Amino acid sequence: MNLSQDEFGRLLFDGEPVNPVRAHPISAPEEGISLTGADGHERAWLPRLAEVPEPAQGLLRRALSEREFHPTLTRLVSVSTFSTPSLWTVETDRGPLQFHLKSEEDIRRLGGPGEGRLLITTSHSLQLYVADRWALDRHSRRLLERFL
Numbered sequence: 001m002n003l004s005q006d007e008f009g010r011l012l013f014d015g016e017p018v019n020p021v022r023a024h025p026i027s028a029p030e031e032g033i034s035l036t037g038a039d040g041h042e043r044a045w046l047p048r049l050a051e052v053p054e055p056a057q058g059l060l061r062r063a064l065s066e067r068e069f070h071p072t073l074t075r076l077v078s079v080s081t082f083s084t085p086s087l088w089t090v091e092t093d094r095g096p097l098q099f100h101l102k103s104e105e106d107i108r109r110l111g112g113p114g115e116g117r118l119l120i121t122t123s124h125s126l127q128l129y130v131a132d133r134w135a136l137d138r139h140s141r142r143l144l145e146r147f148l
Contacts, residue, residue, distance in 0.1 A: 001044075003056040011035075011063045013043055020063050025070075026110055026119070026129070033060065071097070073120065073128045076140040082147075085123070092128060099123060104147050118144075 002014050010017045013035050023032030033046040046052055052060060071092035080087035084103045090096070099122035101107070110117035118130035130136070133144055 001052055001056045003059050005059060011059060016043065018043055019067065020060050022064065022068070025068060026117070033064075070119075070127050070129045073130045073136075075137060076143045079143055079146075084147075090128070097128075099126065101147070107144075107147055109148075 004012045006012055016037060018035040018037055021034045021036055022029055030049045033049055034042050035044040037043050049060060071094040073090050073092055075091040077089040077091060085100050087098060088101055089098050102123050106121040108119045110119055116132040116134040118133055120128040
């Protein structure tokens with residue numbers, strides 16, 4: 001695999017700038033990586049990240065970590081109203097955050113019935129990950145249930 005970085009830190013595939021994109025970033029993050037060009041067209045498909053030889057694998061992992069920023073929601077402090085849009089004050093693994101939730105559809109359940117994983121998209125398109133909503137404190141669960 002001919003992967004490198006230019007002097008600006010951009011990932012290059014055969015000398016062309018590309019962006020790595022996971023096909024299933026939550027459910028199968030190590031499988032299905034697409035390298036897309038600036039025009040959005042796919043330049044290469046990597047079935048499994050672990051099968052990419054070093055140092056290319058390290059370059060891909062760094063580029064993916066820079067691209068994917070999904071703070072984990074750890075606690076709901078407050079919501080301004082139980083209808084949308086509403087202002088949420090939360091704590092994440094990256095620190096406190098305030099954001100607007102535009103609609104209930106911005107809270108997406110991941111996995112099958114009974115699973116507690118969620119993805120909450122803020123009005124600024126930041127995605128907050130909830131690994132297990134059942135593991136949140138009681139106050140947080142009660143606030144969240146009003147929107148589900």
